[in-house]
Amino acid sequence: MPGKHASNVRMKHKYLDWLKQADGKDEKTLDKVAAALTEFEKAVGGKDFKQFHRGWGERFKAHLAKSRNKRTKKPLSPSTVDTTLAYVKGFVKWLADQPGYKSRITYSDAAYFNNSRKGGRVAHARRPVPYPSMEQALQAFQAMPEGDKYQRRDKACLPSLC
Secondary structure: OOOOOHHHHHHHHHHHHHHHHOOOOOHHHHHHHHHHHHHHHHHOOOOOHHHOOOHHHHHHHHHHHHOEOOOOOOEOOHHHHHHHHHHHHHHHHHHOOOOOOOOOOOHHHHHHHOOOHHHHHHHOOOOOOOOOOHHHHHHHHHOOOOOOHHHHHHHHOOOOOO
């Protein structure tokens, strides 16, 4: 990535401070937002945010589609892509309200950072939670030890399946 623009660094710092102080975000969230903004800067070639163009949203989505998880080397999960886009979209909305950027960025420009509907559905899909069958639960309850009074108490507190 080419050299960092001082104005970009300042605006990212102001945004992170605003998230912490005004929006009450946690430190872990701030770290994730900062990482998303760094990826965004990398995707647009380190250009100054004052040169914003709505095509940057498409470029950023393409960048995320090509990106890989650093640990597993697999493509980014749909939920990671969705969250990263949401973080950058929030930043663009905030930036549109800042002096010096109002004439260059509009709130509607942030819509270019929306995930596709299909991508959003995949990212927020509920996975079935496996649970034991009644027979497996009964077997586990019957196998519980009854050696001392505490173990007998624990076994007695279970539903009357035995």
